[in-house]
Amino acid sequence: MIVRHVRLRYTLLTRGVFDHLGITEQRVASALEGVRRGSARHVLIAPPGAGNIGDQAMVEAFVAAADRPVTVVTRGPKDFTLPVDLAAGAEIVALPGLFYGAGGAHANALARLKLLLTDAATVSIVGADIMDGVYVLRSSLRRSAIAAGSARAGIDTTVLGFSWSGKAPAAALRALRRAGAAGVRLLLRDPASAARVRDAGIGGVVETADIVFTDDRRDDAKADGILRGIDGPFAIVNVSGLIARTVDQVPEYTALLDHLRADGFTVVLLPHVLRDTADDLTACREVYAASGGEGVLLIDEQLSPSTIRSLANRASLIVTGRMHLAIMSLAQGTPAITLATQGKVEGLMKLFGWPELCVAPGPGMGERIWAVASQVLAAPDARDRVQAGAARARALAAANIDRISGNDARERYAERNASR
Missing domain, CATH: 3.40.50.2000 (Glycogen Phosphorylase B;)
Known part of the structure; x- marks a missing residue:
């Protein structure tokens, strides 16, 4: 029991050091070197899901707007179930080691992600409240590093509408700065969050609203x-x-x-x-x-x-x-x-x-x-x-889907909002 406790403490300490020294991001960057963009699909890096209706709503909003097939990268195969009207437009690929795995599990997940990216016209990462490291720092660093890596490969890359806490760890801020410098569009979903990131001198900031504002389907x-x-x-x-x-x-x-x-x-x-x-x-x-x-x-x-x-x-x-x-x-x-x-x-x-x-x-x-x-x-x-306020939010939120919706979808979206 004592040995197990010591090993756990050592593992947590090592992870903390790696996170704060930037080694976590470097490993992601190295794994994604050599990626070449494609044109067949949109790749969406999903939030945790698994019983969270808000996470489900963000994924559905993205798939509903997409003008070509979507690969939804999830933690587990059952984290999301798409409704009938959206299921034909997307496939779910579970990479459980991508954000929470270690060692070989994480390396294997990155290798599989690299293959997915070779087919990607765009890469979008659901930001929500999981980019600033307040909940789990390591997963936030990995998301920013994936965004930076895909952008460096020439793939049109966006972090979809997210919040940024004034209590964000310095390591999370550093990782986001690298993503912005690599050309990632950083869509901040409220004025306060946008101001915090801009004031930190980070590039690529676009003030928007949450992607869920773009979806008006009702049952x-x-x-x-x-x-x-x-x-x-x-x-x-x-x-x-x-x-x-x-x-x-x-x-x-x-x-x-x-x-x-x-x-x-x-x-x-x-x-x-x-x-x-x-x-x-x-x-x-x-x-x-x-x-x-x-x-x-x-x-x-x-x-x-x-x-x-x-x-x-x-x-x-x-x-x-x-x-x-x-x-x-x-x-x-x-x-x-x-x-x-x-x-x-x-x-x-x-x-x-x-x-x-x-x-x-x-x-x-x-x-x-x-x-x-x-x-x-x-x-x-x-x-x-x-x-x-909702009209303002919908207009701002369009930035979340303008790179994936195509002209026809953009026109449908504009017509839908004009009729509300």
């Missing part, structure tokens, strides 16, 4: 079935399993649900991340049990992004601890009060010109959320304000 039939039996207005409430790690949310959301029900709303408890780590369904179930269940509908399955959009379109209000639920709701013109944990939500609400929709998690947040909700529900122009 009204599924939403009809879920809402059957609900008469009158309803509010969607998400309880984040990630925030539950540090905040006792049950009494806070119980108080919020009491206010909403007293005001005539049915509450739909909606998990957005359903997996063993930071599970929203567990957190939602705890709030449901504490609420007594009267006037509350608990969703206990992973819904598709298209169904989420349809539900959000019909809701009067959204309260969420997950940013992509906020994005899908705001895109439908529905106000979304969102709990802020890393600075990315503040940037989103700045884009919409409504910073009050951002609430800090912690003791008393239930009453703070209700205070904001009361103002939103009483504002006659609330949906108009959100729809105006």
Whole structure:
């Protein structure tokens, strides 16, 4: 046991040294030397997925816009399941060692990626909140290094709309700087993140919005079935399993649900991340049990992004601890009060010109959320304000797909937005 503990400590220490000295990036760069671009496919480096509806929404938005087949590079073969309308346009290739593997597993994954890149007209990396190293530094460094390597090979390379924390480690900043210098387009998805990266002297910055703003597909039939039996207005409430790690949310959301029900709303408890780590369904179930269940509908399955959009379109209000639920709701013109944990939500609400929709998690947040909700529900122009922000966001978000959509797709996208 002691030997195993010592070995683990040594491994973690070695990884930390390699990450901070730039060796992690150098290994990726060496493995990708000699790549030559192709023209047959778009290669998309996907986020973790596996129960995260926001990750699913980003991948679907990309595939929906693509003008040629897409190779979606994932961690595992079951991390994403594409809906029927998109499945024919993409193949999923699992490279489990690419971001989280070590030694031979990582080397083999890089060799397989190199083969995929020889067929690539473009390379796109889903940035989201995984580029700045705040969650897992090594995987962030590897993503930036892959972007830099493919750009040096002459492949049109983009890091799709991502946030950048003011607490990003220096190693992550260095890796992103190298990617920008290699010619990678860095699409920052909110004004605050763009300012942080520009102020660090990094090139290639394009201010955009999240790619999910480009996708407006809805599944009204599924939403009809879920809402059957609900008469009158309803509010969607998400309880984040990630925030539950540090905040006792049950009494806070119980108080919020009491206010909403007293005001005539049915509450739909909606998990957005359903997996063993930071599970929203567990957190939602705890709030449901504490609420007594009267006037509350608990969703206990992973819904598709298209169904989420349809539900959000019909809701009067959204309260969420997950940013992509906020994005899908705001895109439908529905106000979304969102709990802020890393600075990315503040940037989103700045884009919409409504910073009050951002609430800090912690003791008393239930009453703070209700205070904001009361103002939103009483504002006659609330949906108009959100729809105006959504129009700005969609226009900015087009930068995520302009290199992969082709002229026909770009025209369809413009026509779709003009008719909203």
